[in-house]
Amino acid sequence: MTHPELEQLNDLVDGRLAPAARHDVEAHLASCRACRDEVDALRATVAAAAALPSSLPVPDGLWDDVRATIDARRVVALPRAPRAARTFSTRTLAIAATALVMASSGLTAFVLRGRGSSPAPVEGVTLLPASWRATESGYIESVDALRAQLDAQRAQLDTATIAAVERALATIDAAIVEARAALERDPANAALTDLLASNYRQKVELLRRATQLASIT
C-alpha cells in the first residue's frame, strides 16, 4: 500500500481506525520505517501531553482578587432554610420580593425626583462611564447565570411563588431601565451610578434567594 495519510496515523494512535483500515496501516508500518517514525513521534507527543502536571502554581493574589469580586457582588450571605420550612420560606421569599421591589423602585423614584432638571443629553453621546460598564457586565453575568439556574429549577417552585418573583423582577427591571437612562443622560453623576448598582444588587439578591429556595425544595 502507499503511505497512509497522516490523519490515518493520528487515528491509529487514538484507536479510532476501523479494524480493516487498522490492519492495512499496521501491515504498512511493518515495512515502512518512515511511517513508523511518524507514529512514534505522534505517540511520544501524546504521551508527553498526558504526562503534563495537572496543576500549576497559582499566581500570587489570585485568591485576593477572587475574594474581592465575591464580596463586591454579594449582598447578603443567606442561610439555607430547612426542608420543613418550605411553606414559610416561600412566603418569606414573596415578602422579600415585595420589599426589594419597594426598595428598588422607591429609591429610584426618590433619587430621580430629587435630581431636579437633568442635564440635556449630549447628542450622539449615550455611552455610560467605562468604569460602570465593567461593573455592569459583572452584574449582568451574575444575573444571567442565576436566571438560567432559576429557569432550570422552575419545577421546584409553586406557581404563586414564581409569579411573585416574576412580578418583582419586572419592577426591578423597570427601575434599572429608568436609572440607566438617567445615567446615560448624566454619566458623571455618582448618585445615579450608586442607584443603578443598588438596583442590580436587588435583582441579584432576589434571584439568589429564589434559586436557593428552589435548591432546597
Add this chain to the structure above:
Amino acid sequence: MTVPALTLHPRVTASTQDLPDDRDLASRALAGDTRSFEVLFERHAGRVYALCVRMAGDRQRAQELAHDALVRAWERLGSYKGEAAFGTWLHRLTVNVVLESARSQRRREARVALAEDDDADVGGAPELAPSDVGDRIDLERAIAKLPRNARQVFVLHDVEGFRHDEIADRMAIAPGTVRAHLHRARKLLIAWLDR
C-alpha cells in the same frame, strides 16, 4: 438547620487532611462561608489555573480566566449537587468559561470585520527553552504557540482526556473539525519539538 461557618486561620496553607471533604465545604460555602470556599480554592485552583494557561496560551489571560471561573463557581454553588466530585464539577465549569470567552473573542473579531483566520496567531517555531530546562517546559511553550482552535482541541483531548464528541459539543464544531484541529496541533508540535 443553619450550616455552621468553618473556623480557620484566614490563610489556609497547612495540611487539609483533617478538614471537611469537598462536599461539606461546598455546602458551607453555599451558605455564605467564604473560608470554606478558600479551602476549596487551595485544593483546586492549581488545576483550574493549569487548564486556563494551556487553553489560553497566555499567562495574563489565564489568570483572568481562572478568576472568572472561580467567581462563577462561587455564584453557582447552588447547582453543585454533590453527585460528581467537586473537582470534576469545577473543571467542567472552567472549560465552559474558557470556551465562552473564546467564542466572545471570535464575535468581537467578527464585529470589527476581521475574518476569522485561524492561521493569524501562528508564529514561527516558538523560541524554546535551552535543552537543560527540560522537555516539559518546551512542550508547554510550544502548546502556547499553537493556533487557538488547534491549541484548545489539543489541550482538551491530549492533556485533559476529553473525547472527540465531547469537544465537538462544547466547542460547537463538527467532529471532523475536531479531528482536523487535533491533527494540525500534533503536526506542528512534532515539527517544533523536532521529535
